[in-house]
Amino acid sequence: xxxxxxxxxxxxxxxxxxxxxxxxxxxxxxxxxxxxxxxxxxxxxxxxxxxxxxxxxxxxxxxxxxxxxxxxxxxxxxxxxxxxxxxxxxxxxxxxxxxxxxxxxxxxxxxxxxxxxxxxxxxxxxxxxxxxxxxxxxxxxxxxxxxxxxxxxxxxxxxxxxxxxxxxxxxxxxxxxxxxxxxxxxxxxxxxxxxxxxxxxxxxxxxxxxxxxxxxxxxxxxxxxxxxxxxxxxxxxxxxxxxxxxxxxxx
Numbered sequence: 001x002x003x004x005x006x007x008x009x010x011x012x013x014x015x016x017x018x019x020x021x022x023x024x025x026x027x028x029x030x031x032x033x034x035x036x037x038x039x040x041x042x043x044x045x046x047x048x049x050x051x052x053x054x055x056x057x058x059x060x061x062x063x064x065x066x067x068x069x070x071x072x073x074x075x076x077x078x079x080x081x082x083x084x085x086x087x088x089x090x091x092x093x094x095x096x097x098x099x100x101x102x103x104x105x106x107x108x109x110x111x112x113x114x115x116x117x118x119x120x121x122x123x124x125x126x127x128x129x130x131x132x133x134x135x136x137x138x139x140x141x142x143x144x145x146x147x148x149x150x151x152x153x154x155x156x157x158x159x160x161x162x163x164x165x166x167x168x169x170x171x172x173x174x175x176x177x178x179x180x181x182x183x184x185x186x187x188x189x190x191x192x193x194x195x196x197x198x199x200x201x202x203x204x205x206x207x208x209x210x211x212x213x214x215x216x217x218x219x220x221x222x223x224x225x226x227x228x229x230x231x232x233x234x235x236x237x238x239x240x241x242x243x244x245x246x247x248x249x250x251x
Contacts, residue, residue: 032111036172050074069190070182089121127169
């Protein structure tokens with residue numbers, strides 16, 4: 001579960017124009033990761049087992065972990081480090097793979113993509129590193145026995161049902177279900193749950209990234225007004241239709 005900047009935060013670009021200023025930002029859990037947690041909790045309620053949350057980041061990421069434990073997760077793994085926040089998808093997936101490999105999980109669920117970078121790559125790369133079958137953009141999960149039946153969202157309103165074996169990895173789409181709130185009982189219980197801290201592999205973190213942001217900027221605002229038809233509505237409509245056809249190419 002990734003910690004990202006709050007959606008209502010006022011974002012300012014840093015002086016190098018490579019990312020946003022994070023010093024004064026408030027943070028929250030990545031939206032689709034929250035839905036992945038909810039789906040994991042629902043599967044646990046149906047078939048048993050335990051839910052283990054893994055989050056990567058500095059000490060402030062503990063708030064994401066504690067919230068997940070309060071909602072019903074059983075324990076957590078915190079990949080602790082200030083140098084893991086802006087890793088590339090491959091490096092991030094490599095660090096996560098080393099952190100969770102020993103768990104031998106039956107099912108790993110990640111969010112479809114992060115609200116900040118939005119690469120949508122970490123989950124599928126993690127599956128490849130761990131040698132697991134995976135399905136993306138999942139909007140429904142049926143977990144029975146040794147198999148999974150998942151519903152995937154495709155383009156143009158199409159869907160796909162797919163049956164796959166376990167263990168497996170799924171990337172979960174936002175809106176798959178209704179997210180529960182942490183109860184007072186859950187918040188109190190979370191204080192006694194285990195949070196295992198692990199250190200990321202320095203060799204992985206220090207590797208040069210194969211992708212980087214060259215420049216981050218806000219789009220320049222501009223306004224251009226044209227008067228069509230010279231006051232004649234009929235002629236204006238004809239000119240507008242012509243521009244929509246030849247310039248905008250929408251008709």
